[in-house]
Amino acid sequence: MSRVSVKTREDLPAELQPLWDKMTTYGAFENQAGVMAHRPPIFKHIWSMLVDLSDEAVLSKRYLELALVTVSLLNKCTYCVSHHAPKLAIQGVSEEGAERLLDYKDHPELTDDDKLVVEYAIAVTNNWNRTRDEIFVRLREHFSEAQIVELTWRTALCGAFNRFNDILQFDIEQGVVVRDAAE
Structure with missing residues (x-):
């Protein structure tokens, strides 16, 4: 409540x-x-x-949802995983695949670009002060600077949403299937 x-x-x-x-x-x-x-x-x-x-739509919905679900899994935000895992499924990553995004390196449903997005979302969330230039070299091979800025902002903002949602404990809307992110 x-x-x-x-x-x-x-x-x-x-x-x-x-x-x-x-x-x-x-x-x-x-x-x-x-x-x-x-x-x-x-x-x-x-x-x-x-x-x-x-x-x-500067950033594809697939990349956006990959980042949002990754951050929400890291932060164990059930509200955001429940809302964004189905959006990621629409973009071609099954809900089972969404559950195991943090094990991205050998993920059969992810392309190399997808894996880079997940890796970057983890860096933005957990290693922002220790992230090296190497990842930006790889990001620039696939994304414009505008896309990198948006991906960074949306990932960081999702972390803020995770905290906002969880501390205030508002309910997940009726009709949204609850997906426990705390496992």
Whole structure:
């Protein structure tokens, strides 16, 4: 049960309600957004950025979901794994494959580029202050600088979401299958 109340679209100022409507096209994140709605600037800026990045699609959904599920597995965030593992399945990595992303080196469902994304998501999450230039040489072989910036930002932001979600303990939305990330 959520440690703070979950607001609805109607609780937002009228000028932010269209953003709520756009947010729902991103996925079933109403509880997360409803908690953010306690602070309209947080709701506005986070969801505007996420919707804009999604609309621009500089980074493929597959790479994005690989990074988000990896971070969420590392941080044991059941909320995020439950929401993003099915999105990764749409991108061609089975839910069983998503469960074992952290064992990426010999993962049969991942391409070499996929493995690089997972490796980088692990570095951003666990080794940000010890990551060497070598990984950036490899990243630049496959990604533009804009893609590297977005991949880095979205990975780091997902870590923040993991903490936000877990500390406030809001429920996973009805209809989303719970996938335990704590194993």
